[in-house]
Amino acid sequence: MYKAVIVGTGPAGLTAAIYLARANLNPLIIEGPEPGGQLTTTTEVENFPGFPDGIMGPELMDNMRKQAERFGAEFRSGWVSETDLSQRPFTLTVDGLGEIQTETLIVSTGASAKYLGIPGERENVGRGVSTCATCDGFFFRNKKIIVIGGGDSAMEEANFLTRFASEVVLVNRRNELRASKIMQDRARQNDKISWSLNRTPLEVIAGEHGVTGLKVMNNATGQEEIIETQGIFVAIGHTPNTKFLGGQLTTDEHGYLLVNPGTTATNVPGVFACGDVQDNRYRQAISAAGTGCMAALDCERFLESVHS
Ligand SMILES: Cc1cc2nc3c(=O)[nH]c(=O)nc-3n(C[C@H](O)[C@H](O)[C@H](O)COP(=O)(O)OP(=O)(O)OC[C@H]3O[C@@H](n4cnc5c(N)ncnc54)[C@H](O)[C@@H]3O)c2cc1C
Numbered sequence: 001m002y003k004a005v006i007v008g009t010g011p012a013g014l015t016a017a018i019y020l021a022r023a024n025l026n027p028l029i030i031e032g033p034e035p036g037g038q039l040t041t042t043t044e045v046e047n048f049p050g051f052p053d054g055i056m057g058p059e060l061m062d063n064m065r066k067q068a069e070r071f072g073a074e075f076r077s078g079w080v081s082e083t084d085l086s087q088r089p090f091t092l093t094v095d096g097l098g099e100i101q102t103e104t105l106i107v108s109t110g111a112s113a114k115y116l117g118i119p120g121e122r123e124n125v126g127r128g129v130s131t132c133a134t135c136d137g138f139f140f141r142n143k144k145i146i147v148i149g150g151g152d153s154a155m156e157e158a159n160f161l162t163r164f165a166s167e168v169v170l171v172n173r174r175n176e177l178r179a180s181k182i183m184q185d186r187a188r189q190n191d192k193i194s195w196s197l198n199r200t201p202l203e204v205i206a207g208e209h210g211v212t213g214l215k216v217m218n219n220a221t222g223q224e225e226i227i228e229t230q231g232i233f234v235a236i237g238h239t240p241n242t243k244f245l246g247g248q249l250t251t252d253e254h255g256y257l258l259v260n261p262g263t264t265a266t267n268v269p270g271v272f273a274c275g276d277v278q279d280n281r282y283r284q285a286i287s288a289a290g291t292g293c294m295a296a297l298d299c300e301r302f303l304e305s306v307h308s
Pocket of ligand 1: 010037045079131
């Protein structure tokens with residue numbers, strides 16, 4: 001039986017691991033399907049403090065893992081498929097490891113960006129296709145960029161990207177946008193944004209040096225068109241990775257875990273959530289790491305309170 005189990009090894013989980021290991025709580029960290037988390041799928045990270053020349057995503061995550069291991073954190077490969085949080089100790093069912101019992105649980109399983117599932121899309125992530133304007137916008141200075149989506153986050157990403165891009169083309173399958181009026185108005189008032197509505201994205205076109213265009217179908221005419229671009233931002237939402245929790249933790253309407261404001265405590269005492277799985281707003285490595293630290297400290301205090 002463990003005092004603390006952390007599920008997920010992105011910046012949130014690994015930061016929590018460093019803190020709990022240094023507090024002598026010997027945490028077990030379950031890595032899941034993507035050891036190191038989302039940053040292992042990118043190249044250069046330029047906005048994580050402490051690296052004036054930037055650092056490659058996989059290297060940053062490897063460093064965090066080594067830092068946790070140095071203080072005695074135990075890592076295991078496995079996928080948590082089920083949890084029983086109805087009583088403490090909690091029980092986790094981990095594919096490949098069986099059942100694990102723990103006094104406390106830190107959930108840091110992230111949120112996966114939704115993709116369109118069109119040819120050329122996934123293979124060009126990091127070569128012109130992105131799901132994060134805050135992370136990658138800077139790489140597209142003075143270039144023409146496409147943003148795909150019709151919700152608030154697509155409007156926000158499009159507006160943000162006009163800081164760098166020479167032009168932003170907003171592509172949406174329908175003529176109407178799902179975004180709130182205020183977000184639409186803001187985007188419509190932006191001279192750098194042009195609109196390619198009622199277009200269904202069909203294929204990302206790329207050459208040796210990355211993305212060169214997006215093939216779309218004009219739904220009004222049935223004609224295929226190619227919009228030339230070097231950057232495509234897919235902004236159609238994220239799915240928080242919470243299936244294994246079986247609805248035992250309270251979420252918002254988008255499926256993000258809810259925590260008591262200013263803490264990482266969920267509705268189940270002893271279960272804490274950090275990183276993108278509880279963050280529909282910032283979704284950055286540094287904010288994930290920050291809440292990972294908070295989760296570890298909340299967890300330590302919880303253990304102290306139940307054992308004193
Ligand atoms: C291509 C790309 C580039 C990015 N670039 C930047 C950048 O430059 N700067 C920046 O600040 N942010 C960037 N981000 C965002 C940043 O990566 C995320 O905000 C951050 O990784 C979130 O950390 P996290 O710890 O919450 O979760 P994640 O990094 O998503 O990690 C989730 C972890 O949970 C595990 N997991 C999930 N489900 C289960 C399960 N059922 N059982 C066990 N384990 C499970 C996964 O294996 C993984 O280890 C980028 C994201 C992407 C996709």
